[in-house]
Amino acid sequence: MEEREFETNAIRMQMDRSGNLEHSVPLYLTSSFVFEDAEDMRASFAEEKDRNIYSRYTNPNTSELIAKICQMEGAEAGYAFASGMAAVYSTFAALLESGDHIVSCSSVFGSTLSLYNNFFPKWQISTDLFNVNDSAAAIEALIKSNTKVIYVESPTNPGVDILDLQMIGDIAAKHGLILIVDNCFASPYLQQPISFGAHLVVHSATKLIDGQGRVLGGITVGEATLIDKIYRFSRISGPAMSPFNAWVLSKSLETLAVRVDRHCENALGLAQFLEAHVSVKMVKYPFLKSHPKYEMAKKQMKAGGAVVAFELEGGLDTGKKFFNNIQMLSLSANLGDTRSIVTHPASTTHAKLSPEARLEAGITDGLIRVSVGLENIADIIKDVSQAIEKATL
Numbered sequence: 001m002e003e004r005e006f007e008t009n010a011i012r013m014q015m016d017r018s019g020n021l022e023h024s025v026p027l028y029l030t031s032s033f034v035f036e037d038a039e040d041m042r043a044s045f046a047e048e049k050d051r052n053i054y055s056r057y058t059n060p061n062t063s064e065l066i067a068k069i070c071q072m073e074g075a076e077a078g079y080a081f082a083s084g085m086a087a088v089y090s091t092f093a094a095l096l097e098s099g100d101h102i103v104s105c106s107s108v109f110g111s112t113l114s115l116y117n118n119f120f121p122k123w124q125i126s127t128d129l130f131n132v133n134d135s136a137a138a139i140e141a142l143i144k145s146n147t148k149v150i151y152v153e154s155p156t157n158p159g160v161d162i163l164d165l166q167m168i169g170d171i172a173a174k175h176g177l178i179l180i181v182d183n184c185f186a187s188p189y190l191q192q193p194i195s196f197g198a199h200l201v202v203h204s205a206t207k208l209i210d211g212q213g214r215v216l217g218g219i220t221v222g223e224a225t226l227i228d229k230i231y232r233f234s235r236i237s238g239p240a241m242s243p244f245n246a247w248v249l250s251k252s253l254e255t256l257a258v259r260v261d262r263h264c265e266n267a268l269g270l271a272q273f274l275e276a277h278v279s280v281k282m283v284k285y286p287f288l289k290s291h292p293k294y295e296m297a298k299k300q301m302k303a304g305g306a307v308v309a310f311e312l313e314g315g316l317d318t319g320k321k322f323f324n325n326i327q328m329l330s331l332s333a334n335l336g337d338t339r340s341i342v343t344h345p346a347s348t349t350h351a352k353l354s355p356e357a358r359l360e361a362g363i364t365d366g367l368i369r370v371s372v373g374l375e376n377i378a379d380i381i382k383d384v385s386q387a388i389e390k391a392t393l
């Protein structure tokens with residue numbers, strides 16, 4: 001294929017047209033595929049042919065989505081899952097053995113922490129966590145003879161901290177470990193972790209990739225040998241993405257670049273408004289100069305993403321009044337939607353963590369997370385502004 005730009009590939013990479021010469025890609029809602037004859041059937045099951053057999057294995061719509069994300073992330077191969085957490089879980093389950101050890105960061109998605117704490121121990125898989133601000137030496141000190149994987153996210157949820165992906169890529173290479181990066185907050189448009197040494201990239205496609213709050217989806221892409229293990233585990237255990245969701249998500253990728261550009265522009269606008277506001281104690285956004293890792297964010301991301309974290313003077317009490325006075329923005333737990341969303345992590349997504357674990361993950365009781373949507377920025381600021389005024393009366 002000739003060299004084309006990100007936006008062009010997102011639109012022009014599509015499966016071959018059927019005999020109907022449709023312009024927009026059709027939806028293959030079929031659980032299985034037929035064979036020409038007995039020999040075709042035998043050869044297909046023996047994997048002598050590269051073709052669709054059953055949609056738990058492959059389907060034209062999921063294959064198209066996977067091919068596009070591989071192109072965007074610079075990956076060799078991938079597999080698409082019913083949700084982001086199915087991607088996270090199946091990736092670990094396919095690669096780890098009983099007795100293996102994971103090195104990860106305390107600031108990873110809440111359900112991923114819950115896998116480490118509540119489920120992996122029953123298969124003797126243990127985890128040690130470093131803090132987002134730890135040095136390379138502190139991270140290396142956690143590596144043991146049975147460590148197999150380093151797993152991180154950047155930017156982190158909900159604190160929007162930034163990890164030095166090149167530094168972590170170098171540690172993984174030096175110790176022969178598999179580096180997995182959850183790239184959900186950046187999307188493949190803003191950041192490509194494989195270029196910093198990641199072997200696998202995981203996405204919750206539910207967020208910016210769908211971008212309109214409609215379907216769940218997950219995907220893992222990366223080195224073909226690792227993806228083959230994940231594929232073999234998943235075609236048996238059955239977490240496959242539905243062809244319908246793959247069709248929706250592949251269509252969504254056509255507009256990813258323009259949507260994410262506007263998300264970032266609006267998020268920076270809101271972050272700057274909050275930074276100048278007297279009642280705001282703290283605001284964090286990767287592309288604000290005041291962010292402790294601003295230079296790092298600039299180096300590894302094209303723009304700052306959709307999420308802004310802030311805290312009002314007065315902490316939790318003022319925060320509650322803020323939520324109760326919000327008029328237009330949605331009180332919801334999703335992110336990366338066209339609609340702006342406000343969330344209180346300490347009482348919702350991270351409520352199951354202990355107060356100490358929350359603080360370790362950078363989640364104070366008063367922390368407010370905004371996923372900045374695509375409404376006109378003047379209206380977003382107007383709503384946030386009036387809610388702050390009423391909360392701080």
Ligand SMILES: *Cc1c(COP(=O)(O)O)cnc(C)c1O
Pocket residue numbers: 083084085086109153157182184185203204205206207216217218
């Ligand atoms: C939402 C999310 C997930 C989980 O994805 P689901 O599609 O909800 O299962 C994983 N990682 C991050 C960073 C997320 O935001």
